Amino acid sequence: MTTAIPHWRGGRRWTGSGDRAGDVYDPAxxxxxxxxxxxxxxxVDAVVADAVEAGRAWAAQSLTRRTAVMFAFRExxxxxxKEVAAAITAEHGKVLDDALGEVQRGLEVAEFACGAPHLLKGGFSDGVSGGVDVFSIRQALGVVAVIAPFNFPAMVPLWFVPIAIACGNAVVLKPSEKDPSASLLIAECWAEAGxxxxxxxxxxxxKVAVDGLLEHPDIAAVSFVGSTPIARYVxxxxxRHGKRVQALGGAKNHMVVLPDADLDTAADAxxxxxxxxxxxxCMxxxxxxxxxxxxxxxxxAIASRIGGLTTGDGRSGCDMGPLVTREHRDKVAGYxxxxxxxxxxLVVDGRTVEPKGEAEGFWLGPTLFDRVRPxxxxxxDEIFGPxxxxxxxxxxxxxxTLVNSSPYGNGTAIFTADGGAARRYQRDVQVGMIGINVPIPVPMAYYSFGGWKASLFGDTHAHGMDGIHFFTRAKVITSRWPDPAQRTGVDLGFPRHD
Structure with a gap:
C-alpha cells in the first residue's frame, strides 16, 4: 500500500496545493x-507567512515558557x-540500531537546547563611565529555514531546529524527499510538547521548494547539510538574497594509521x-x-573483517543495509x-554480495580498494557509499601532506600509540574535526560540528555555542539614567568612558 506523505502547517498535516509528488521507496x-x-x-509563501506571525508571538514568550516546551519535546x-528510528530504516535503509543511534545524537542537541536560559545570558558592566552601564542581549532572528539531507533524516534537522526554537525563532524544515516521514513524527513531538x-x-x-526558501524575503537564515556543489549553491x-547561511558540504575523510598503531584496533575502526x-x-x-x-x-586485516559482515534488510539484524535509491546504488557501483x-x-568487490533481503533491494556490499592514488x-570524488x-x-x-592537499576538510582520524605524533597531527592537519584513535570524531552537542575548506560555506558550525550565535543577533545597550546633580551640558567631543 502506498501512503500519501503531506506537509506540516499550522500544527497539523497539510496536503498543500501542488499536484507534483515523488516516490518514496523501501530500499530493502x-x-x-x-x-x-x-x-x-x-x-512555501503560505507556510512562511504563518511562521512569521507565530514566530513573533513565540519570541515574545518568556524563556521559562520556551524552556518548558523544550523539556517536553525532549521527553x-x-x-x-523507536517509531522515528523505524521510519528511518523503512525509507533510508540503515540498520535499526544505527537509526536509533541517529535519534539519540539528535536528542543530545535537544537536551543542550534545554539550557537556553543560561546559553542566552548576556553580559553586564556596571559603571563603565559616570552613571553609565553597558549590557548585551541576544534576540531571535525571526523565521529560519533548515534544508536537510537524506542520510540523516532525524539527526541533521535536530542539529538545528531545537536550538533555533529555543532561541525564539520559527522554523521551516525542508527534509529530503527520499525519506520524509521522520520529519512528520518530529513535528508531532513538537505538537505534543505544546x-x-x-x-x-x-x-x-x-528545487522549487528550496529556491522558495532561499529567495523568500521573510526567511532570515538558512542551515543546510549536503553535497559540496549544492552547499555552494545554497x-x-x-x-545573495540577504540571508545568514551556514552550509555544510561534502567530505573525503582520511584515517592515518602509523606503524606503531594497534592494527587490530585500526582495522576494526x-x-x-x-x-x-x-x-x-559525511563523517x-x-x-x-x-x-x-x-x-x-x-x-x-580489513579484508578479513569485511568477510564477516552481513548485508541485508536493516530490520533483520544485519550489519549493513541497502543504499537509499537504485540510482544512487548504480552510481556508487560505477566507481x-x-x-x-x-x-x-579491487580487494573486495561489493557487487558480489549475497544480501539477506529481497532481490530488488538497492544492494551493494562493502568494497575495498588498495593502492589507490590521488x-x-x-x-x-565523494562517493558516499560503502x-x-x-x-x-x-x-x-x-x-x-596527502590529507592537507584534499579540497575537503570535514573529519579525519589518526591511529597511533605516539602522543607526540598525535599532538603534532591535531595542530598541523587542516581539518575541522579530528579523532585521535577515534574513527568518527562527531562532537558532542555542547561543542560544534563543522569542517574546513570545501566542507563548509559560512562562518559558523552546527550546534553548540556556534548554533546559539547563528540563530540570534546581539545587541549592546549603553544606558545612563538622568541625575540632575551630574548634568554636563553640551559636549561635541567623541564620547569617552573616563
Missing part, C-alpha cells in the same frame, strides 16, 4: 511505499524514538567507520592512509569499474 525491497507531495512556491522524542502552531513547519519538495543564493550506514555519512572514513610498513597487514580502470587493486576518481580506499604513504609527513 525496491518497492514504492509512499508518495510525498511537492510544495509549490505559493505553498516526547525520547518516548517515540509548541504553538506555526512555530515548526515542514514543506516537502525539490550559500551563494541565500547570501576502519571497517566500522567505512561501512556504517552503508558509507552514507564516514573513505580513505585509510597506511604509513609504511603496515599496508599489507592492514589491508589483510568500482572506474577504480580498476585507473589501476587500483587522481583516481575513487580517491578524488567503498573504502587504502592509500600507501612512506612517512608521517607524506600522509599529512
Amino acid at each position: 525491497t525496491g518497492e514504492v511505499t509512499g508518495r510525498v507531495g511537492f510544495a509549490t512556491r505559493d505553498d 516526547a522524542l525520547a518516548r517515540r524514538r 509548541l504553538p502552531a506555526g512555530v515548526f513547519n515542514v514543506v516537502h519538495g525539490d 550559500y551563494e543564493t541565500g547570501t 576502519a571497517v566500522s567507520a567505512g561501512f556504517g550506514s552503508a558509507g552514507e555519512r 564516514a572514513i573513505s580513505v585509510v592512509v597506511a604509513v609504511d610498513p603496515v599496508g599489507d597487514d592492514l589491508v589483510q 568500482l569499474d572506474a577504480g580498476v580502470a585507473d589501476g587500483a587493486e 587522481g583516481m576518481s575513487v580517491y578524488d 567503498v573504502l580506499s587504502v592509500v600507501r604513504a612512506a612517512s608521517y609527513d607524506e600522509a599529512l
